[in-house]
Amino acid sequence: MAEYLLEMRGIVKEFSGVKAVDGIDLKVRRGEVMALCGENGAGKSTLVKVLSAVYPYGTWDGTILWEGRELKASSIRDTERAGIVIIHQELMLVPQLSVAENIFLGHEPTLPGGLIDFETMYSRAAQLMAEVGMPQIKTALPVSYFGGGQQQLIEIAKALNKNAKLLILDEPSSSLTKSEIDGLLRLIDGLRAKGTACVYISHKLEEVAAIADRVTVIRDGTLVGTAPMADLSVDEIIRMMVGREIKNLYPREPHPVGDVIFEARGITCYDIDNPAHKRVDNVSFTLRHGEILGIAGLIGAGRTELVSALFGAYPGRSEGEIRLDGEVLRISSPRAAVAKGICMVPEDRKHHGIVPQMAIGHNITLSTLPRFAPSLLINEEVELQAMLEEIRRLGIKAGSPALPISSLSGGNQQKAVISKMLMPLPRILILDEPTRGVDVGAKYEIYKLMFELARQGMSIIMVSSELPEILGISDRVLVMGEGQLRGDFINESLTQEKILAAAITQLPLAG
Structure with missing residues (x-):
């Protein structure tokens, strides 16, 4: 043998x-x-x-x-x-x-x-x-x-x-x-x-x-x-x-956190198959200028449904009010959200983040096509330069922007989706499980990018199932359980145990 x-x-x-x-x-x-x-x-x-x-x-x-x-x-x-x-x-x-x-x-x-x-x-x-x-x-x-x-x-x-x-x-x-x-x-x-x-x-x-x-x-x-x-x-x-040593996977960088710029009030999402059941139940929170807000909770807690509703992408009935700079926003679709300065990288990139057979570069510029077509015809040279710059900035490993995005590894596809959602220059970036299926080196690069964006004044909402990631990246942490907001904590001496306790308790815990 x-x-x-x-x-x-x-x-x-x-x-x-x-x-x-x-x-x-x-x-x-x-x-x-x-x-x-x-x-x-x-x-x-x-x-x-x-x-x-x-x-x-x-x-x-x-x-x-x-x-x-x-x-x-x-x-x-x-x-x-x-x-x-x-x-x-x-x-x-x-x-x-x-x-x-x-x-x-x-x-x-x-x-x-x-x-x-x-x-x-x-x-x-x-x-x-x-x-x-x-x-x-x-x-x-x-x-x-x-x-x-x-x-x-x-x-x-x-x-x-x-x-x-x-x-x-x-x-x-x-x-x-x-x-x-x-x-x-x-x-x-x-x-x-x-x-x-x-x-x-x-x-x-x-x-x-x-x-x-x-x-x-x-x-x-x-x-x-x-x-x-x-x-x-x-x-x-x-x-x-x-090929190098990464001493600290979560490269926290100091960045100023300003005043409240975004408010969500009474967000409620109803189950598609059972409208009597609420997937998100009357959730309210605020987001500050330059803040990284983590959202934690067990699977099924309603985290993805919540951020999908903010982005106009929840497929069922939802209600509530969101305000940006005090102005009430009417967001009925992702296109409307992007127009108002809110972009989102979805949890399921395969079904909601990419067009698999479309070229890498065209996937990246998909959210900002009007920018490259001032006279209804796309200026391909200008668009190509934008593609190459984004591929370089995000460190996407691609032989050519003309290759189909499906030819990329999962982590490089994720970088391309992030790039697409950064192209509109959003004020608020929602990241739902941004490092799922991503290797440790690419995770580090994504974290560095998040801190740089926050330092520049972008506000970020990050949903993650990885508690070390939540604790390593967030300025503040919301904890959800069974569709309800169970905790709102400043990330100072916060522990995994406290987050889990909030996720499973029936009553909200004080921050």
Whole structure:
């Protein structure tokens, strides 16, 4: 039996003459959790797409050995048949189908004559869900009934049904709560004990430290090194990833905070499916000139609904009053909000932040097109200069502004969305989960940008599920729970414990 379950040797993948992956080696043993770390754009996704035959054999150079034999897969079906299964950051589930139907999609058991054997399918689905820690789940219910953490486990059950020997997890915890992450790590530990190997890709290095046996770091498409997790610290992984030491991830910079310029009064958002239920219930707050206001709370607390309503983007019925410089604003759409100086970077960049097949540069200038078309015709030269300047200013890793934005890594897409929302020169910038799926180096750059914008007088509202981020960046923190405002705290000696206490208590806590 070969020492390694998987060996990737000298993998090279080019796009238009540019090497996204240049001579990378990766080795994984049976029952091992290998963490794959690197900045956005480092080549992680390209490497696993080579491994899973999203990029089939013949479109890249190098060698893949699987269980000691060369693997020449021409499709995802080939790699899954071998036992290599990838779970993407964006879950590949069909919301309208049941849990069992999703688990067996494309591999349905059949009766003589070709009809689906539903009894076997539901029985086996129940067994698989028990294996991933959800024995009570009703597998006949549509996937849409379940939250993000449960859907992640359904994806893993789907992979186990394909007899996965190697499970590739790409940013599996980006949308999970702390308790859901803990459950996911316990599940991976259980799979390891049964001999299933995992390649774990995550920017959350505390998770890497908790679960990985070894760590492979790549930077700019090349291999930096591989080492046992026991021989590394989180700081050393960061240094390997970014090529420099980041002593303080939250580079707080002094900036003046002025008078109140924005007020939200009685903001209420009603559930789309159940109008009798309030997703946001009578929330009021203020925002000062040059202030960074963090909004914390558990998932489902109503944070995204609140800021979506401020931006005119909440899809259901909402009410309340907002004032800027004392003037009551009537905002019925994002276009109206941008015209009034309020811009927002949404939580879900894939569906609400980008136009995937449009060029990177055109995505960036989309919010300010009239600026480049004074006579109804776009001045392409002026627009191109603006594109290049924004790409340079935000440090977006792009070969050309003409490439589709979908070709960028998630972190660079996020930078492009931020750039788009800065182009109108807003007075108030709303950032909903601005660093989700973003590597540590890009996080640092985004934080630096936020402090620079605040120093220049821009007011920022930041929603984040990461309490260290809330505490490291905010001047003041609002805490929401069950749609209500539970706390309003100056960020001086504020702790995670106090924020969590406010989030779960039924009564507002004094700041």
